[in-house]
Amino acid sequence: METLAPNIFTRNIQETVALYTLLGFKVAMSVPEQGDELVWVMMVNGGVTIMFQTFDSLEEDLPEISRGNGGSLLLYINLKNIREFFESIKGRVKVLKGLEKTFYGATEFSILDNNNYVLTFAEHE
Numbered sequence: 001m002e003t004l005a006p007n008i009f010t011r012n013i014q015e016t017v018a019l020y021t022l023l024g025f026k027v028a029m030s031v032p033e034q035g036d037e038l039v040w041v042m043m044v045n046g047g048v049t050i051m052f053q054t055f056d057s058l059e060e061d062l063p064e065i066s067r068g069n070g071g072s073l074l075l076y077i078n079l080k081n082i083r084e085f086f087e088s089i090k091g092r093v094k095v096l097k098g099l100e101k102t103f104y105g106a107t108e109f110s111i112l113d114n115n116n117y118v119l120t121f122a123e124h125e
Contacts, residue, residue: 005042007053008050008053016114019093020052024045041053050075075119076120078121080123083107086109095110096110
């Protein structure tokens, strides 16, 4: 195995792209490649790749993918300059837990994305 790139399902892909753009991600690929009605998008920030896809785009092929947004998933993202990053986004996202030093030496904070997934950002100093 070499990498892991989660494919996260969303009901509103435009809102998801907007939020993750705010977090510094850039669209690397999308379906369709142009236009407003995206059904899938790959977003990248440094070494982190996350794909987002609409539930509707797979309802015929994989009807098992039919659940509410969110769930018991937390994405743990390592980065540098966590304090600067936190200050740049804290008033524009839903912060669940502010900056704090953990017992294992990391500085972390957590936010909730528009799909009710928890993103925890960490810097291991």
